[in-house]
Amino acid sequence: SAVISQKPSRDICQRGTSLTIQCQVDSQVTMMFWYRQQPGQSLTLIATANQGSEATYESGFVIDKFPISRPNLTFSTLTVSNMSPEDSSIYLCSGTAGHPEKLFFGSGTQLSVL
């Protein structure tokens, strides 16, 4: 299994500012993903974090709003840029590991935008 550390665990931010969320994995994972969970809803995939190259974004998500880095196999960041109250959600880092391959999650970042 993989242990995924994510920080901050929660933050309250002002409109128009940006927040960077960090994700550290204790072992090498095959792939890393960022999900968003809006209040009362299930998880929606934002993007796949690719090592050393630009992330692959899902429909409805763009790099200017959610820049993602993955400089090595065990670390990734997600930035929520120019935040608005609609960005208030839980943001989750995840990675695939093991055989058969499973998806493991970080503890999440609960973001509130005022």
Add this chain to the structure above:
Amino acid sequence: KQEVTQIPAALSVPEGENLVLNCSFTDSAIYNLQWFRQDPGKGLTSLLLIQSSQREQTSGRLNASLDKSSGRSTLYIAASQPGDSATYLCAVPGGMISSGSARQLTFGSGTQLTVLP
């Protein structure tokens, strides 16, 4: 496009009761199905993963079954405890993925379980 549905959306039971959570998916050509637990405001914990060739998986008081042909999975929790209170989500790969990886899962909306002491 794969769609995953979970019913009921919420469930409240007295401690000690056995219960079943349901998950259905529209595209039966899945490689596996995974059940997760989510505590309020927290990330997800993987509970069980069932491969498409399997019919069920067990872990402690949890038993998950898979019927690919009907597009259904159930999570059975025996002798429920207040500590089981959480949201339970099922997830499947977005479509047939020959590599069998867990990437790009499609999640159900979850069943919020409350076990009353």
